[in-house]
Amino acid sequence: MDPTAAKYIGAGIACIGMGGAGVGVGIIFGNYLAAALRNPSAAQGQFGNLIFGFAITEALGIFSLLIALLLLFGL
Amino acid sequence: MQVDPIHQFQIKDLMPMVSMGGHQINFTNSALFMFIIVGAVSALLIGATAPRAVVPGRWQSIAEISYEFVANTVRASAGTEGMKFFPFVFTLFMFVLFANMIGLIPYSFTVTSQLIVTASLALLVFFVVVGYGFWRNGLHFLNLFVPKGVPKAILPAIVIIEVLSFLSRPVSHSVRLFANMLAGHITLQVFAGFIIMLASAGILGWFGATLPFIMVVMLTALELLVAFLQAYVFAILTCIYLNDAIHPGH
Numbered sequence: 001m002d003p004t005a006a007k008y009i010g011a012g013i014a015c016i017g018m019g020g021a022g023v024g025v026g027i028i029f030g031n032y033l034a035a036a037l038r039n040p041s042a043a044q045g046q047f048g049n050l051i052f053g054f055a056i057t058e059a060l061g062i063f064s065l066l067i068a069l070l071l072l073f074g075l
Numbered sequence: 076m077q078v079d080p081i082h083q084f085q086i087k088d089l090m091p092m093v094s095m096g097g098h099q100i101n102f103t104n105s106a107l108f109m110f111i112i113v114g115a116v117s118a119l120l121i122g123a124t125a126p127r128a129v130v131p132g133r134w135q136s137i138a139e140i141s142y143e144f145v146a147n148t149v150r151a152s153a154g155t156e157g158m159k160f161f162p163f164v165f166t167l168f169m170f171v172l173f174a175n176m177i178g179l180i181p182y183s184f185t186v187t188s189q190l191i192v193t194a195s196l197a198l199l200v201f202f203v204v205v206g207y208g209f210w211r212n213g214l215h216f217l218n219l220f221v222p223k224g225v226p227k228a229i230l231p232a233i234v235i236i237e238v239l240s241f242l243s244r245p246v247s248h249s250v251r252l253f254a255n256m257l258a259g260h261i262t263l264q265v266f267a268g269f270i271i272m273l274a275s276a277g278i279l280g281w282f283g284a285t286l287p288f289i290m291v292v293m294l295t296a297l298e299l300l301v302a303f304l305q306a307y308v309f310a311i312l313t314c315i316y317l318n319d320a321i322h323p324g325h
Contacts, residue, residue, distance in 0.1 A: 048151055048311055055308040059247040062254040069257070073081060 007071050014068040021061020028053045080264040084188055084257070105192070108184045112173045120169075141169070145310060152314040153321060160317050163203070167196060168310035175256060175302030179295065187305075188256040190249065197249035200313050208320035219323040248312055255305050259298045266291045 032050045036043035090102040123134035131139055145165045149157050171187060178185025186192050208216040220237040221230070269287035273280040 048148065051304075051308055051311055052152075052315060055251065055312060056247075059251050062251050063247075065258060066250055066254055069254070 011068040011071040014064050014071060017064025017067075018061040021058055021064075024057040024060070025054060028057060080261045080268070083260060083264060084185075086189075104184045105186055105189060108174075108177065108186050109192075112170060112177060112186065115177070116169045116173050141165075148307075148311055149314050152311060153318040156321050157314060157317055160203075160314075164310050164313050164317075167200070167313055168306055171196070171252065171309050172303065172306035175306055176299075178256065178260070179298055179302060185256050185260060187252055188260055190253045193249040193253040194245070196252075196309075197245040200248065200316060201245040204316045204320045207317070208323060211320065212323050216320070216323050219319055223324070244316060248309070248316075252305050252309055255301055259294075259301055263291060263294055263298065266294060 086103045086105050088101050088103055089107060093100045120138050123138040128135060145168050146161060149161050149164050174186040177183055220234050225233050266287045270284045273284040
């Protein structure tokens with residue numbers, strides 16, 4: 001296989017990992033919204049936890065994007 | 076017309092190179108924008124708080140709101156003792172926020188889209204956490220890696236995982252900000268490239284070009300949100316890491 005083609009295919013495959021992060025971020029915000037609608041008065045206090053969970057989850061997706069970017073431009 | 080989405084991140088020398096003690100010292104566009112950021116933050120905060128009115132005006136409100144916002148974040152996630160680090164966290168937050176925001180202005184340079192900048196900030200946080208943790212708690216700081224109530228049999232594995240996750244913190248801390256900014260700006264650039272490509276195709280292309288144009292406007296709005304959110308995430312993660320240094324018990 002042409003190495004350039006393999007590089008692009010690899011970058012595409014690496015980006016699949018971001019789908020998992022998308023699912024995770026969706027679950028976090030969905031559950032936060034569900035809980036906030038049940039108990040709106042407690043929602044404000046958990047905003048920091050929401051953002052923390054979002055950041056931790058998003059990092060994993062970002063890692064796969066980073067691999068894709070490295071394949072495309074770095075290596 | 077081909078648009079290179081990576082071109083905007085290029086570092087250019089603005090002044091002739093200075094050689095100092097075997098090191099080359101360059102004044103680049105990245106350095107210029109860092110000076111602009113520091114200048115803008117200083118001008119905003121010093122200028123806005125100069126009147127010291129009891130009833131704050133618009134500018135003073137901006138300064139007070141940003142102070143309160145970060146102070147509440149520090150208090151909530153690192154405790155009252157964490158307020159010792161408030162100037163540190165506030166500086167980081169304002170720097171990253173202004174870097175992200177100024178980067179959204181067309182033809183400007185996004186400092187936080189350079190991995191070396193975010194990595195330096197994240198390593199600074201990491202070494203402050205490690206340094207303060209050992210200085211304040213001594214060897215008890217290592218309790219951070221030994222969670223309480225874990226069965227003896229799996230404890231070694233847990234300790235290894237905890238150490239690895241602690242060491243990967245500066246990586247994820249810096250790469251998150253960097254990759255968010257990089258990906259956002261590449262997306263904007265790619266959609267802006269679609270406008271030019273379609274518009275150069277003739278009359279029909281002009282109508283087609285409105286679609287990516289609307290998309291670029293909406294993406295810019297999204298990027299504004301991301302710019303703020305990532306600065307907040309950077310600050311709150313700093314607070315959470317500092318909390319580990321202040322209260323190392325699990």
